[in-house]
Amino acid sequence: MTTIDTATLRDWQRRHREFTLVDTLPAETFTKGHLPGAINIVSDDILDEAPRRLPDRQATIVVYCTSEDCKRAGRAAERLARLGYTAVYHYVGGKKAWLAEGLTLEH
Template sequence: MKTAHDLVAEAKSCTQEIALKDAEQAIRQADVLIDVREADEFAAGHLAGAVLIPRGLLEFKLSAMPALASRDIQVVLYCKTSGRAALAAQTMQAMGYLNVQSIAGGFDAWMAEGKPVVKPEQPSFD
């Protein structure tokens, strides 16, 4: 029986993972940057310009969003540490997307390098 780790390793072997040092350039060249984490993770901080599409909803959201219908758009994905992003990249490839990359190390690696993060300000009810 395969474990989650096995599935992630398999996904990483057949998808393109970009090194953190190349991530900013890849994001600039991408048509869309997708955060596949959950809504609470996104709300706590995310990469500027990222669109939230949780991995569990990915196939449904991609099918329902006309802006993401073209299979030749440039896509960069990320999650917390890169596992969910690799699985999402594999899914997108199975759906026919041709140019999908994920960020090695994910959001945690991005933060560890001190790269900029958007942290929405929460309203104060004082």
């Protein structure tokens, strides 16, 4: 699994690189605040939801959750790889690292 850090994610956003940002936390947590532009697919639902919501298996996908200690995004990345997605990145720092850089969440 390939990881990505905050600086790289911000660079991709600034350069308008095409990717889908996926928050893997429960819907109620997503509603309270998520990274700008993210969609919500709960990690436990990724096997069922990904084929419909992420139809291009060659598209770049970045998954994240709360922090380095959160295992949801890592599990989601592994599941996406098993489904045949070829460009999956795990933003390991998640929301905690994002906020630590002074960046804001969408609500």
